[in-house]
Amino acid sequence: MTLPRTPSFRLDGRRALVTGASSGIGLAAACALAEAGAQVTCVARRAGALTECVEAMRAEGWRAEAEPADITDLADLAALFAAPYDVVVNAAGLARHGPALDTDPDDFDAVMSVNLRAAYFLSQRAARALRAAGRSGSIIHVSSQMGHVGGVDRAVYCASKHAVEGMVKAMAIEWGALGIRINSLCPTFIRTPLTESTFADPDKRAWLEAKIKLGRVGAVEDVMGAVVYLASDASALVTGSAHMVDGGWTAG
Numbered sequence: 322m323t324l325p326r327t328p329s330f331r332l333d334g335r336r337a338l339v340t341g342a343s344s345g346i347g348l349a350a351a352c353a354l355a356e357a358g359a360q361v362t363c364v365a366r367r368a369g370a371l372t373e374c375v376e377a378m379r380a381e382g383w384r385a386e387a388e389p390a391d392i393t394d395l396a397d398l399a400a401l402f403a404a405p406y407d408v409v410v411n412a413a414g415l416a417r418h419g420p421a422l423d424t425d426p427d428d429f430d431a432v433m434s435v436n437l438r439a440a441y442f443l444s445q446r447a448a449r450a451l452r453a454a455g456r457s458g459s460i461i462h463v464s465s466q467m468g469h470v471g472g473v474d475r476a477v478y479c480a481s482k483h484a485v486e487g488m489v490k491a492m493a494i495e496w497g498a499l500g501i502r503i504n505s506l507c508p509t510f511i512r513t514p515l516t517e518s519t520f521a522d523p524d525k526r527a528w529l530e531a532k533i534k535l536g537r538v539g540a541v542e543d544v545m546g547a548v549v550y551l552a553s554d555a556s557a558l559v560t561g562s563a564h565m566v567d568g569g570w571t572a573g
């Protein structure tokens with residue numbers, strides 16, 4: 322009798338690219354992939370911060386390199402995807418919060434430019450490079466639970482993340498035949514520089530702690546297992562899906 326074996330969660334021999342790798346969730350994603358055996362290209366705009374992260378990763382014995390780039394710049398995207406990546410994690414993102422009645426168009430454009438437009442064309446360039454090489458691959462967008470529910474003072478951010486969710490589904494349908502998987506990962510509130518001001522406000526802190534059914538806010542380590550799963554053969558039949566790492570927030 323031949324028993325089934327769990328497909329491998331290892332990523333040895335795979336090339337991965339992670340955006341937003343100089344901070345928070347992107348850095349954790351880069352570490353998770355490197356720890357699982359991938360060679361990781363780390364992308365963010367600030368070269369100094371990025372280099373510091375890559376040096377710390379190398380000190381662990383992991384394979385990583387820094388590639389400073391602005392993902393809103395199509396020329397930078399073309400250079401990044403001159404060669405294909407087996408795994409792409411897009412964790413670059415930003416937020417501008419405030420009442421929808423007062424949203425400044427410049428804030429709207431800034432958020433959409435990184436969270437949606439760059440995510441769209443990064444996916445396109447990643448998939449084109451894979452198709453040209455005749456290779457399969459896995460693209461993972463760090464979206465948010467706010468891609469599934471609304472949040473007070475977060476209309477622009479929620480709009481950008483809901484759009485990412487739609488984009489992932491549509492691209493998954495088109496690219497399945499190419500063997501290119503694309504999924505989203507949707508965290509709840511995780512302690513990073515992005516959420517510092519939210520956590521510092523006692524009212525907001527009480528609001529989000531009440532909404533997270535598991536009773537605590539997230540740490541970057543909470544997303545690392547899901548990143549490795551979505552990147553690896555363990556999720557070979559998974560595409561067009563949203564993976565909630567939200568402590569039960571969106572369950573009701």
Ligand SMILES: NC(=O)C1=CN([C@@H]2O[C@H](COP(=O)(O)OP(=O)(O)OC[C@H]3O[C@@H](n4cnc5c(N)ncnc54)[C@H](OP(=O)(O)O)[C@@H]3O)[C@@H](O)[C@H]2O)C=CC1
Pocket residue numbers: 340341342343344345346347364365366367368370390391392393412413414415416435463464465466507508509510511512513514515516
């Ligand atoms: N923290 C949280 O609670 C949650 C976060 N998310 C999402 O996760 C993602 C990461 O968030 P988090 O780690 O908290 O945020 P951080 O602010 O800690 O990190 C953001 C990263 O994105 C990079 N970045 C921003 N703009 C660009 C750009 N134009 N080109 C390249 N890199 C860029 C930044 O580096 P640099 O400035 O050097 O470019 C930095 O590395 C975001 O998409 C966010 O919406 C989702 C749910 C929860």
Ligand SMILES: O=C(CO)[C@@H](O)[C@H](O)[C@@H](O)C(=O)O
Pocket residue numbers: 416418464465466467475478508509510511515516517519
């Ligand atoms: O997506 C998030 C939580 O689900 C976070 O990024 C927050 O929206 C963050 O931008 C904040 O509100 O502080």
